Amino acid sequence: MRSLSSYPANSGTSKCKQKEDEAIDLHLFSQFLITGIIMGVLYCLMSMGINFIYGIMKVINWSMGEFFMIGAFTQYILLTFLLGADYWYVGVILSALVVFILGALVQRILIKPMFVGIIEAKMEYATIVTISMAIFLRNIAVAIGGPKIYTPPDYAGPTQILTLPLSGNRLVAFIGALILLGLFYYFIKKSWTGRAFQGVAQNRSGVQTAGVNVLKYDMLAFGIGTALAGAGGALLAPIFLVHPLCGLVPTVRGFEIIVIAGLGSIPGILVAGLSLGIAESLGSAFISPSFVDIYGFILLVIILSIKPYGLFGKPEREV
Amino acid sequence: MLSIENVTAGYVEEIDILRDVSLDVKEGAITGIIGANGAGKSTVLKTIFGFLHPRHGKITFQGAEIQNHQPYQMKEMGISYMLQEHSTFPELSIQDNLLLGAWTFRKDKKQVRQRLDEIYDFFPVLSERRAEKATYLSGGLLRTLSVGKEIMSKPKLLMIDEPSVGLQPNIVIEIYDLLIRIAQQGTTILIVDQNIMKALEVSDYMYMLDMGQVKQEGPKKDFEEDIREMIKVSLMAE
Numbered sequence: 001m002r003s004l005s006s007y008p009a010n011s012g013t014s015k016c017k018q019k020e021d022e023a024i025d026l027h028l029f030s031q032f033l034i035t036g037i038i039m040g041v042l043y044c045l046m047s048m049g050i051n052f053i054y055g056i057m058k059v060i061n062w063s064m065g066e067f068f069m070i071g072a073f074t075q076y077i078l079l080t081f082l083l084g085a086d087y088w089y090v091g092v093i094l095s096a097l098v099v100f101i102l103g104a105l106v107q108r109i110l111i112k113p114m115f116v117g118i119i120e121a122k123m124e125y126a127t128i129v130t131i132s133m134a135i136f137l138r139n140i141a142v143a144i145g146g147p148k149i150y151t152p153p154d155y156a157g158p159t160q161i162l163t164l165p166l167s168g169n170r171l172v173a174f175i176g177a178l179i180l181l182g183l184f185y186y187f188i189k190k191s192w193t194g195r196a197f198q199g200v201a202q203n204r205s206g207v208q209t210a211g212v213n214v215l216k217y218d219m220l221a222f223g224i225g226t227a228l229a230g231a232g233g234a235l236l237a238p239i240f241l242v243h244p245l246c247g248l249v250p251t252v253r254g255f256e257i258i259v260i261a262g263l264g265s266i267p268g269i270l271v272a273g274l275s276l277g278i279a280e281s282l283g284s285a286f287i288s289p290s291f292v293d294i295y296g297f298i299l300l301v302i303i304l305s306i307k308p309y310g311l312f313g314k315p316e317r318e319v
Numbered sequence: 320m321l322s323i324e325n326v327t328a329g330y331v332e333e334i335d336i337l338r339d340v341s342l343d344v345k346e347g348a349i350t351g352i353i354g355a356n357g358a359g360k361s362t363v364l365k366t367i368f369g370f371l372h373p374r375h376g377k378i379t380f381q382g383a384e385i386q387n388h389q390p391y392q393m394k395e396m397g398i399s400y401m402l403q404e405h406s407t408f409p410e411l412s413i414q415d416n417l418l419l420g421a422w423t424f425r426k427d428k429k430q431v432r433q434r435l436d437e438i439y440d441f442f443p444v445l446s447e448r449r450a451e452k453a454t455y456l457s458g459g460l461l462r463t464l465s466v467g468k469e470i471m472s473k474p475k476l477l478m479i480d481e482p483s484v485g486l487q488p489n490i491v492i493e494i495y496d497l498l499i500r501i502a503q504q505g506t507t508i509l510i511v512d513q514n515i516m517k518a519l520e521v522s523d524y525m526y527m528l529d530m531g532q533v534k535q536e537g538p539k540k541d542f543e544e545d546i547r548e549m550i551k552v553s554l555m556a557e
Contacts, residue, residue, distance in 0.1 A: 192425050195411070198408065198410065199419050202408040203406065203407065203409075205404070206406035206407060207419065209390065209399065209400045209402060209469065210394065210420055210422045211391045211472070213391040
């Protein structure tokens with residue numbers, strides 16, 4: 001591990017310099033820690049979306065990165081041509097709404113037909129549909145926007161927490177993501193609709209005998225899951241910038257977080273997201289930024305070798 | 320109340336589980352369906368509730384044709400269905416399980432509260448453990464919770480699939496006592512059970528299915544006379 005204090009100091013001023021270096025180290029460490037926490041929470045939005053769709057439909061949506069990208073593009077268009085940078089939060093809501101509608105339509109037209117009646121291999125079908133959707137949407141983005149990178153206006157200028165300088169965009173995205181995650185958690189745990197979603201996830205036949213229209217809830221779940229990705233795309237637009245492949249990294253991180261957390265655990269996702277973000281940030285700072293994509297996988301392998309079901313996952317008991 | 324006329328249904332194309340089945344459920348009565356494993360008993364209930372749609376035939380409930388309805392529409396019409404496997408939600412509390420049973424009238428907060436109190440009066444054991452997750456309940460209590468959840472909506476018709484399966488004999492007696500109490504409150508019951516003796520004990524009218532067809536039907540006393548033969552046939556079929 002490389003740190004600033006590990007560089008040799010001159011003997012004359014060694015004690016004083018050592019103290020100074022330690023302070024700088026702590027300062028840097030705190031800064032990278034905060035950056036890790038921020039990125040971890042932002043990745044959680046994507047994980048939550050993937051996890052939610054899987055929980056309800058038992059389908060992994062492989063096109064989540066593309067819905068993230070659509071959210072980012074929508075936000076860019078809204079801020080650049082319609083709303084202006086001051087109304088970035090309105091843009092986030094509208095981008096999430098656009099992605100929600102698109103996601104619900106994709107589910108309604110392409111996936112729902114396989115969930116009506118007793119049809120075998122529906123999961124395999126859904127996998128092929130979502131992978132095809134990812135390729136299709138990515139190519140549409142290239143066809144419309146070209147292979148360019150678009151830069152949305154900043155949401156906020158550089159700021160600082162205590163003595164730590166911080167990107168305003170990251171702070172704003174972090175707060176936005178926390179609010180969205182909080183609202184989502186409250187919605188799932190406290191509302192009738194959330195209770196129905198939990199019912200669909202836990203016992204699909206049982207919830208139908210309660211009178212819940214599961215096909216409608218499948219569509220809503222797909223819409224909400226993709227909207228979370230879309231909101232993530234909008235929030236992260238000034239950080240990851242906007243281009244046809246901008247959803248790739250958050251999608252990979254999203255899946256890593258789910259595996260680390262254990263499928264189906266909402267608090268687990270938050271813990272795993274924070275762990276991943278911190279591991280990535282500290283690894284980049286103190287080892288090398290060249291291996292930024294590997295730190296998450298190392299964490300994943302360590303966790304799975306200790307807890308094969310993930311941090312919060314458990315073997316299912318059918319009741 | 321409920322009438323099934325010449326219904327043919329199955330899970331896979333060209334394989335019929337039910338073949339030209341007809342039966343009637345009279346209002347206020349307990350109707351039993353018995354038969355060996357694979358006779359099609361559970362499929363009858365699944366077809367009535369809309370999990371399966373018949374290939375041929377007609378199902379009417381209080382005069383309305385329902386054979387193409389979805390399960391949630393059945394619930395709205397006043398039909399409840401207690402599945403053979405548990406119809407509860409393991410990670411939700413007992414109270415949340417019961418609340419989901421009130422889904423069809425969830426907007427009427429007063430009625431939800433009132434019905435919840437009634438269910439707790441009916442099942443004091445559920446009231447005592449209302450905050451616990453369903454996953455911590457025993458098999459018998461889970462069955463009780465399933466019944467509680469299904470009668471939250473005050474159904475006109477309660478369909479029950481194998482209430483005694485997998486339970487200890489003393490718990491089976493409790494569950495059947497419970498069903499009699501529910502029937503006494505005016506709920507029509509259609510029950511499917513492999514436990515011929517218990518089904519016979521509570522039913523007013525019975526059907527016996529064999530290989531997806533109604534082999535015998537009649538009031539309870541007719542079946543009582545043939546009970547030994549039926550048990551023999553049932554055991555041989557297994």
